[in-house]
Amino acid sequence: MSFTFDDLKKENLQPWTAYIEHDFVRQLGAGTLAPQAFRHYLKQDYLFLIQFGRAFALAAYKSPTLADLRHAKAGFDAIIDLELGLHIDYCQQWGISEQDLSELPEARATLAYTRYVLDTGNRGDLLDMHVALAPCLVGYAEVARFLIEQPTTVRGDNNPYEAWLAMYESAEFQAAAQAERAWLDERLADITPARFKQLSRIFNDATRLEIDFWEMGLNQQM
Amino acid sequence: MSFTFDDLKKENLQPWTAYIEHDFVRQLGAGTLAPQAFRHYLKQDYLFLIQFGRAFALAAYKSPTLADLRHAKAGFDAIIDLELGLHIDYCQQWGISEQDLSELPEARATLAYTRYVLDTGNRGDLLDMHVALAPCLVGYAEVARFLIEQPTTVRGDNNPYEAWLAMYESAEFQAAAQAERAWLDERLADITPARFKQLSRIFNDATRLEIDFWEMGLNQQM
Amino acid sequence: MSFTFDDLKKENLQPWTAYIEHDFVRQLGAGTLAPQAFRHYLKQDYLFLIQFGRAFALAAYKSPTLADLRHAKAGFDAIIDLELGLHIDYCQQWGISEQDLSELPEARATLAYTRYVLDTGNRGDLLDMHVALAPCLVGYAEVARFLIEQPTTVRGDNNPYEAWLAMYESAEFQAAAQAERAWLDERLADITPARFKQLSRIFNDATRLEIDFWEMGLNQQM
Amino acid sequence: MSFTFDDLKKENLQPWTAYIEHDFVRQLGAGTLAPQAFRHYLKQDYLFLIQFGRAFALAAYKSPTLADLRHAKAGFDAIIDLELGLHIDYCQQWGISEQDLSELPEARATLAYTRYVLDTGNRGDLLDMHVALAPCLVGYAEVARFLIEQPTTVRGDNNPYEAWLAMYESAEFQAAAQAERAWLDERLADITPARFKQLSRIFNDATRLEIDFWEMGLNQQM
Numbered sequence: 001m002s003f004t005f006d007d008l009k010k011e012n013l014q015p016w017t018a019y020i021e022h023d024f025v026r027q028l029g030a031g032t033l034a035p036q037a038f039r040h041y042l043k044q045d046y047l048f049l050i051q052f053g054r055a056f057a058l059a060a061y062k063s064p065t066l067a068d069l070r071h072a073k074a075g076f077d078a079i080i081d082l083e084l085g086l087h088i089d090y091c092q093q094w095g096i097s098e099q100d101l102s103e104l105p106e107a108r109a110t111l112a113y114t115r116y117v118l119d120t121g122n123r124g125d126l127l128d129m130h131v132a133l134a135p136c137l138v139g140y141a142e143v144a145r146f147l148i149e150q151p152t153t154v155r156g157d158n159n160p161y162e163a164w165l166a167m168y169e170s171a172e173f174q175a176a177a178q179a180e181r182a183w184l185d186e187r188l189a190d191i192t193p194a195r196f197k198q199l200s201r202i203f204n205d206a207t208r209l210e211i212d213f214w215e216m217g218l219n220q221q222m
Numbered sequence: 223m224s225f226t227f228d229d230l231k232k233e234n235l236q237p238w239t240a241y242i243e244h245d246f247v248r249q250l251g252a253g254t255l256a257p258q259a260f261r262h263y264l265k266q267d268y269l270f271l272i273q274f275g276r277a278f279a280l281a282a283y284k285s286p287t288l289a290d291l292r293h294a295k296a297g298f299d300a301i302i303d304l305e306l307g308l309h310i311d312y313c314q315q316w317g318i319s320e321q322d323l324s325e326l327p328e329a330r331a332t333l334a335y336t337r338y339v340l341d342t343g344n345r346g347d348l349l350d351m352h353v354a355l356a357p358c359l360v361g362y363a364e365v366a367r368f369l370i371e372q373p374t375t376v377r378g379d380n381n382p383y384e385a386w387l388a389m390y391e392s393a394e395f396q397a398a399a400q401a402e403r404a405w406l407d408e409r410l411a412d413i414t415p416a417r418f419k420q421l422s423r424i425f426n427d428a429t430r431l432e433i434d435f436w437e438m439g440l441n442q443q444m
Numbered sequence: 445m446s447f448t449f450d451d452l453k454k455e456n457l458q459p460w461t462a463y464i465e466h467d468f469v470r471q472l473g474a475g476t477l478a479p480q481a482f483r484h485y486l487k488q489d490y491l492f493l494i495q496f497g498r499a500f501a502l503a504a505y506k507s508p509t510l511a512d513l514r515h516a517k518a519g520f521d522a523i524i525d526l527e528l529g530l531h532i533d534y535c536q537q538w539g540i541s542e543q544d545l546s547e548l549p550e551a552r553a554t555l556a557y558t559r560y561v562l563d564t565g566n567r568g569d570l571l572d573m574h575v576a577l578a579p580c581l582v583g584y585a586e587v588a589r590f591l592i593e594q595p596t597t598v599r600g601d602n603n604p605y606e607a608w609l610a611m612y613e614s615a616e617f618q619a620a621a622q623a624e625r626a627w628l629d630e631r632l633a634d635i636t637p638a639r640f641k642q643l644s645r646i647f648n649d650a651t652r653l654e655i656d657f658w659e660m661g662l663n664q665q666m
Numbered sequence: 667m668s669f670t671f672d673d674l675k676k677e678n679l680q681p682w683t684a685y686i687e688h689d690f691v692r693q694l695g696a697g698t699l700a701p702q703a704f705r706h707y708l709k710q711d712y713l714f715l716i717q718f719g720r721a722f723a724l725a726a727y728k729s730p731t732l733a734d735l736r737h738a739k740a741g742f743d744a745i746i747d748l749e750l751g752l753h754i755d756y757c758q759q760w761g762i763s764e765q766d767l768s769e770l771p772e773a774r775a776t777l778a779y780t781r782y783v784l785d786t787g788n789r790g791d792l793l794d795m796h797v798a799l800a801p802c803l804v805g806y807a808e809v810a811r812f813l814i815e816q817p818t819t820v821r822g823d824n825n826p827y828e829a830w831l832a833m834y835e836s837a838e839f840q841a842a843a844q845a846e847r848a849w850l851d852e853r854l855a856d857i858t859p860a861r862f863k864q865l866s867r868i869f870n871d872a873t874r875l876e877i878d879f880w881e882m883g884l885n886q887q888m
Contacts, residue, residue: 050732057735060723060742061784062567064642066716066768069723073746076726080739102732108434111427112334115341118727122344123276123506125569190636198508205333208444212330222430272510279513282501282520283562284789286864288494288546291501295524298504302517324510340505345728347791412858420730552878555871556778563781566788649777652888656774666874 003188003196005138005181008131008203015207019139020146024214029147031159033218038161039094041217044110046087046101048213051114052136053079058121059129068126090163109216113209120202127187131199134184135210141177144168225410225418227360227403230353230425237429241361242368246436251369253381255440260383261316263439266332268309268323270435273336274358275301280343281351290348312385331438335431342424349409353421356406357432363399366390447632447640449582449625452575452647459651463583464590468658473591475603477662482605483538485661488554490531490545492657495558496580497523502565503573512570515627534607553660557653564646571631575643578628579654585621588612669854669862671804671847674797674869681873685805686812690880695813697825699884704827705760707883710776712753712767714879717780718802719745724787725795734792756829775882779875786868793853797865800850801876807843810834 009016024041027033056079059072088098106114113136121129147153148169156162167173191199215221231238246263249255278298285291310320328336335358343351369375370391378384389395413421437443453460468485471477500520507513532542550558557580565573591597592613600606611617635643659665675682690707693699722742729735754764772780779802787795813819814835822828833839857865881887 050735053735054727054729057723057726057739057742061720061727063720064568069716069719070746073723073742076723076739077743080736105423106427108334108430111338111431112330115337116333118344119337119340122340122566124508125572128569190639192634195634201327205328208330209333272513275513276505276507279501279504279517279520283498283505285498286790291494291497292524295501295520298501298517299521302514344788346730347794350791412861414856417856549867550871552778552874555782555875556774559781559785560777562788563784566784645771649772652774653777 003191005134005184005188007188007196008134008200011200012204012207015204015211016135019135019207019211019214020142022211022214024218025143025147026150026152027218028161028164029150029153029159031154031161033161035094035160037217037220039096040220041213042087042091042094043096043101043104044107044213044216046084046091047104047106047110048114049079049084049087051110051118052133053084055114055117055121055129055133058118059126062121062126062129064126072126093163105222107216107222109209109212109221113206113213116205116209120206127184127191128199128202130180130184130187131202132206134180134203135207137180138177138184139207139210140168141174144173225413227356227406227410229410229418230356230422233422234426234429237426237433238357241357241429241433241436242364244433244436246440247365247369248372248374249440250383250386251372251375251381253376253383255383257316257382259439259442261318262442263435264309264313264316265318265323265326266329266435266438268306268313269326269328269332270336271301271306271309273332273340274355275306277336277339277343277351277355280340281348284343284348284351286348294348315385327444329438329444331431331434331443335428335435338427338431342428349406349413350421350424352402352406352409353424354428356402356425357429359402360399360406361429361432362390363396366395447635449578449628449632451632451640452578452644455644456648456651459648459655460579463579463651463655463658464586466655466658468662469587469591470594470596471662472605472608473594473597473603475598475605477605479538479604481661481664483540484664485657486531486535486538487540487545487548488551488657488660490528490535491548491550491554492558493523493528493531495554495562496577497528499558499561499565499573499577502562503570506565506570506573508570516570537607549666551660551666553653553656553665557650557657560649560653564650571628571635572643572646574624574628574631575646576650578624578647579651581624582621582628583651583654584612585618588617669857671800671850671854673854673862674800674866677866678870678873681870681877682801685801685873685877685880686808688877688880690884691809691813692816692818693884694827694830695816695819695825697820697827699827701760701826703883703886705762706886707880708753708757708760709762709767709770710773710879710882712750712757713770713772713776714780715745715750715753717776717784718799719750721780721783721787721795721799724784725792728787728792728795730792738792759829771888773882773888775875775878775887779872779879782871782875786872793850793857794865794868796846796850796853797868798872800846800869801873803846804843804850805873805876806834807840810839 024033024037028038053076056072056076060069060076063069063072088101091101092098117129117132120132144165147165153159153165155165159165188196188199246255246259250260275298278294278301281294282291282298285294310323313323314320339351339354342354366387369387375381375387377387381387410418410421468477468481472482497520500516500523503516504513504520507516532545535545536542561573561576564576588609591609597603597609599609603609632640632643690699690703694704719742722738722745725738726735726742729738754767757767758764783795783798786798810831813831819825819831821831825831854862854865
């Protein structure tokens with residue numbers, strides 16, 4: 001039997017929609033999100049990125065072939081050598097210094113999602129880990145597309161979060177998400193229904209933990 | 223320099239006290255906790271136990287000596303061969319069938335604490351993992367002793383949670399917690415201040431995630 | 445496409461036959477194996493068992509379901525609670541004390557096969573690890589059946605290795621090996637040719653490392 | 667109590683000397699090593715490098731701080747982005763194509779040392795893994811210095827292995843090895859005698875497995 005990434009979404013439509021269309025997302029699109037909520041989110045997103053770096057390092061370790069290892073390494077490089085620096089720059093624009101970032105404790109929602117991904121990777125294989133990463137890697141691209149279509153979304157200088165939006169709607173980010181979907185679809189094409197059920201549970205857990213990440217931002221929780 | 227388990231508590235007094243003396247705990251001691259809150263907690267505690275089984279299996283794998291492996295295995299056996307069965311029996315007294323338990327999804331608070339423990343174990347050594355487990359293994363014994371001393375605590379048939387209380391105040395459980403403290407103290411005696419700081423961060427994270435587990439029960443969250 | 449354990453053997457017939465019909469095996473069956481070679485093998489087999497215990501603990505940690513975890517635990521219990529003790533007793537009959545065993549360094553062939561199994565388990569999933577374990581779990585049963593059919597095999601008091609032979613030809617051991625084959629066949633039934641190729645490489649590596657274990661015994665190498 | 671890398675060598679002088687001054691090394695220095703032995707070694711060294719890449723990826727995953735993660739990543743980058751390419755080029759000079767390399771099975775000695783390092787890393791912490799890596803990272807620099815001092819060593823165009831020698835005696839490689847020693851010395855300064863004993867066993871195992879790697883080359887074994 002053959003499955004696709006869309007089947008994972010269909011099986012988990014309620015949490016997936018709650019995640020993509022979350023109030024944090026809507027308020028960010030409308031430019032009405034409280035700046036301190038966004039700042040809290042940004043700071044935790046930095047800690048999140050470091051753990052995502054660890055996840056791609058784990059994927060490299062677990063790779064069965066040199067091609068898989070290079071694929072995981074490309075993600076690891078992008079996170080640690082590029083995105084982390086961009087994130088630090090962007091934080092500075094919001095008045096958050098690198099020193100602040102380095103001393104920050106992780107919020108529960110950050111611990112929860114990142115450690116779930118890492119344990120899922122250790123427990124299973126590369127496909128398990130990628131499914132746990134999908135709400136982040138594929139989901140953010142979908143969030144951007146959702147916002148573009150909303151009449152309430154404000155673009156340009158009138159929205160303090162324009163740079164965030166522009167980043168995730170960029171051709172580059174959308175292409176990366178599309179590549180991740182293609183990677184998943186290729187592997188999901190070969191699995192049994194029992195395996196799909198397992199992966200669907202992982203996708204459900206990961207999506208719920210991503211919702212909590214928005215909640216954590218919205219309510220400025222640690 | 224020499225450290226002890228008490229130093230971990232002293233460094234993290236605020237979250238530790240918030241955990242030991244949590245409203246879920248107080249209401250349970252007073253017998254006023256909503257039965258559906260307790261039932262929700264019990265069900266998630268079952269899923270928690272399975273993940274704790276995985277943690278002790280991981281500890282066995284990571285053991286540097288046969289003695290360490292046998293020590294980890296004793297904990298693994300206790301969880302899977304004994305406590306899981308007791309838990310299923312106790313759940314049945316509260317109207318929760320084994321079938322219910324087997325189909326249950328994990329709440330976020332369950333995912334968060336258990337996966338944090340497992341990743342901490344994989345990332346570091348046995349001491350890292352035991353420090354992450356301490357809020358559970360040592361903390362529950364302290365919760366029981368805290369409740370015994372509270373004037374608001376109700377004992378006997380007038381408290382529907384008497385069996386829960388009796389279990390954690392039992393000589394057997396208290397001795398197990400004491401043995402865990404002794405194990406920790408032995409290893410903490412040899413560490414550097416930099417290592418203590420690392421372990422204290424783990425203890426802080428784990429304690430905060432245990433608070434969330436009470437919250438999850440109290441508010442019946444998934 | 446559907447595969448079976450026999451396909452793994454067919455794909456790797458040369459090393460598999462070299463392993464099952466190794467000179468160490470033949471000499472053991474004929475009772476002509478040098479006692480010091482057998483003693484060396486016995487001592488390393490004890491260290492091998494401890495690492496196999498770690499492998500089953502790892503399998504328990506990696507199990508996606510409670511049923512899988514209990515299955516792995518049954519193997520772990522058998523090794524640590526039963527076989528290790530039997531092995532110590534048997535070693536004593538050959539003049540090897542438990543003290544000797546506890547101080548023994550691991551020979552290269554012991555390090556090689558056991559660590560290969562453990563890394564394969566960490567890198568992949570339960571099926572990868574079981575395929576790496578198969579030359580041991582299934583292979584020893586086949587070794588016993590091979591020896592029974594050889595005209596050169598000597599049975600009873602005239603063969604100092606009778607107890608070893610009797611153990612591996614016992615109904616109990618043969619049934620355990622058969623159960624392992626059935627477990628493998630069930631999972632191999634669902635895999636793609638690309639996945640089979642991966643698993644066949646693991647089976648090939650593991651079989652070659654088992655040959656080295658016989659060689660290590662025969663030549664009393666460290 | 668305070669230990670250094672030299673203490674690890676002193677405790678394991680016999681295998682360490684057997685490794686540094688191995689016949690493979692001496693013949694390579696004298697230019698008398700059989701070209702097919704060198705070619706066999708080169709091919710396996712390529713597979714070894716890929717596994718070392720996995721080891722540094724694992725170190726990145728296991729890093730307790732961002733600084734540790736960046737340190738591990740620098741090693742990972744050097745191996746995968748630089749050394750692997752240099753190795754492929756050097757192999758081509760010896761008539762070994764990249765296609766040959768990609769289809770090669772791993773020799774037992776390659777499996778043994780690399781999987782020992784990886785399991786040691788998973789089982790313990792970063793220090794355990796670095797001690798397992800030290801015979802390679804620090805040892806090769808010592809091999810080069812040993813050869814420079816030998817009267818039998820031939821330099822320049824009269825030695826077909828001149829490029830190999832020049833690489834490992836280069837200021838760059840010697841400095842990298844020196845940095846690794848300094849990293850180890852810093853951490854060994856803080857450990858207990860019991861921990862040193864544990865690490866010394868790892869160093870002993872790893873050194874013996876490196877000797878086997880030379881043997882594998884010398885005897886062209888799979």
